[in-house]
Amino acid sequence: MLFADDPWFAKTFESSLLAAAAFGLLGIVMLAIGFKVFELITPRVDLEKELAEKNVAVGIVVGALLLGIAMIVTRAIGG
Numbered sequence: 001m002l003f004a005d006d007p008w009f010a011k012t013f014e015s016s017l018l019a020a021a022a023f024g025l026l027g028i029v030m031l032a033i034g035f036k037v038f039e040l041i042t043p044r045v046d047l048e049k050e051l052a053e054k055n056v057a058v059g060i061v062v063g064a065l066l067l068g069i070a071m072i073v074t075r076a077i078g079g
Helices: 013-041 047-052 056-078
Strands: none
Touching: 013 056, 047 056
8 A cells, every 4th residue: 555655656647657657668678678688598599580480489489478577577666
């Protein structure tokens, strides 16, 4: 539960929008970093080429990877 003395409590609508935009941008950046780390640890698989060739298996793996990273980022940002 949020209280007015909580440092993350937005007191105005504008500060709520600013906080949402900032945390949204932070989440997108962290998601992109997670994807790039996955590309670095799997050098033998060219993900962009496989996705361009409509490889469904790679698409499912990348989708699951992004969902997993997004769940971790959500917990990291949201506390």
